[in-house]
Amino acid sequence: xxxxxxxxxxxxxxxxxxxxxxxxxxxxxxxxxxxxxxxxxxxxxxxxxxxxxxxxxxxxxxxxxxxxxxxxxxxxxxxxxxxxxxxxxxxxxxxxxxxxxxxxxxxxxxxxxxxxxxxxxxxxxxxxxxxxxxxxxxxxxxxxxxxxxxxxxxxxxxxxxxxxxxx
Ligand SMILES: Cc1cc2nc3c(=O)[nH]c(=O)nc-3n(C[C@H](O)[C@H](O)[C@H](O)COP(=O)(O)O)c2cc1C
Numbered sequence: 001x002x003x004x005x006x007x008x009x010x011x012x013x014x015x016x017x018x019x020x021x022x023x024x025x026x027x028x029x030x031x032x033x034x035x036x037x038x039x040x041x042x043x044x045x046x047x048x049x050x051x052x053x054x055x056x057x058x059x060x061x062x063x064x065x066x067x068x069x070x071x072x073x074x075x076x077x078x079x080x081x082x083x084x085x086x087x088x089x090x091x092x093x094x095x096x097x098x099x100x101x102x103x104x105x106x107x108x109x110x111x112x113x114x115x116x117x118x119x120x121x122x123x124x125x126x127x128x129x130x131x132x133x134x135x136x137x138x139x140x141x142x143x144x145x146x147x148x149x150x151x152x153x154x155x156x157x158x159x160x161x162x163x164x165x166x167x
Contacts, residue, residue: 074147
């Protein structure tokens, strides 16, 4: 027995989360989705996980390439987060017209230049859970930019109060 979809969504909407874009592919053939289901796993080896809907082109391409990047979003990325959540209808490569995307040094993965942190990862393990694939990635390179974070809670994007105070 399990709770309804409605109860699941109501409960999980109360989990405040940082917002990321999970990206994959390489120059000219990139895919990406906005995601909050991203989590630190272990420092040894440095491992992160991302849960990606198996119906997305992003999930299929991560499975093919065995590589993905996690881009931790800043406040000013809210419009980019909306594009990569599918709002506005852009798909595939067209989404990358929004945001300061560059190619990662190591694997040519799509890296958002102004991300708080951008991590190039190699898939170490993958587990299917319901509608999603859980990708465990070993972090092979990292990029940093100093910006306040973008938060998602109760169905809306937020900024931290400290950021408003500093503004
Ligand atoms: C705040 C927010 C968080 C999301 N988190 C996830 C997530 O963790 N995993 C996921 O697969 N989709 C997540 N989504 C939905 C995807 O961004 C969306 O389904 C995706 O862009 C659709 O891509 P497609 O058009 O290529 O199928 C989230 C959406 C929003 C707005």
